[in-house]
Amino acid sequence: MKKTISLLLVTLFVILTLAGCGSKEKQITIAIPNDTTNEARALLLLEANGFIEVKDEAGIKATVADITSNPYNIKFNEVEAAQIPNILKDVDYAIINTNYAIAAGLNPAKDALTMEGAGSAYANILAVKEGRENDPLILALVAALESQQVADYITKTYNNSVVSTVEKPTDGYNAALDYAALAGKTVTVAASPTPHAEILAVVKEILAAKDITLVVQEYTDYVIPNNVVEDGTLDANYFQHVPYLDDFNKENGTHLVSVSAIHVEPLGVYGGKQSSLDAIKG
Secondary structure (H helix, E strand, O other), X not given: OHHHHHHHHHHHHHHHHHHHHHXXXXXXXXXXXXXXXXXXXXXXXXXXXXXXXXXXHHHHHOOHHHEEEOOOOOEEEEEOHHHHHHHHHHOOEEEEOHHHHHHOOOOHHHHEEEEOOXXXXXXXXXXXXXXXXXXXXXXXXXXXXXXXXHHHHHHHHHOOXXXXXXXXXXXXXXXXXXXXXXXXXXXXXXXOHHHHHHHHHHHHHHHHOOOOEEEEEEOOOOOHHHHHHHOOOOOEEEEEEHHHHHHHXXXXXXXXXXXXXXXXXXXXXXXXOOOOOHHHHO
């Protein structure tokens, strides 16, 4: 009889243990970018929605190590930003940069469950190597990017998923430049495919009217575009925001500077296995 009771107790213990393991398997998993600043943006977006708390002093360099409160026991998958759309179906949620969301066929304005505010600190910039800020070709490129044509294209094409940050758009040209002297020349830019290369297609037409050729080289990562500008392979790049650039310069000894802020891409939370943020709170 005692053996039977002992066996029953052991069986009950095993069942309860397995049940406990099963509950852990229901833990909510969120994929977030693993690069500096974008990981912080993701965490701050979750904090703004009341799901976690992050150290105030961590700021735009916050990582999961800086989370001070995680009441819903969220598990974080830190993933290279460009790859997050590819694993969306395997996680409960994913926080995705707008450029990668659009490239993956998502509509941020409709598909994102929540998005960060369009903060100017994260405006995507045109960057060049220090010392080239006043190069006539660069100034011509800046004027074209800051044009009303580009601002209108962004508004019509991206439905507030991408927002122009240019306060006083130009007609596409810089009145102080001698465009005749620039005729026949080529300017090269490294860019993410979406929306940057798409926006640059508008710029290409503006510059072509002055017989300036724009060549765009597309990249899907955040490292090579800075390296090819640093080593002089290309003239400029258009894909990042200033906080990321500042951190990149510090970590890699590069000498890149921003010459214009063009647009902002609010980070969004997208549902993978879940269709509502309610599931986070259970």
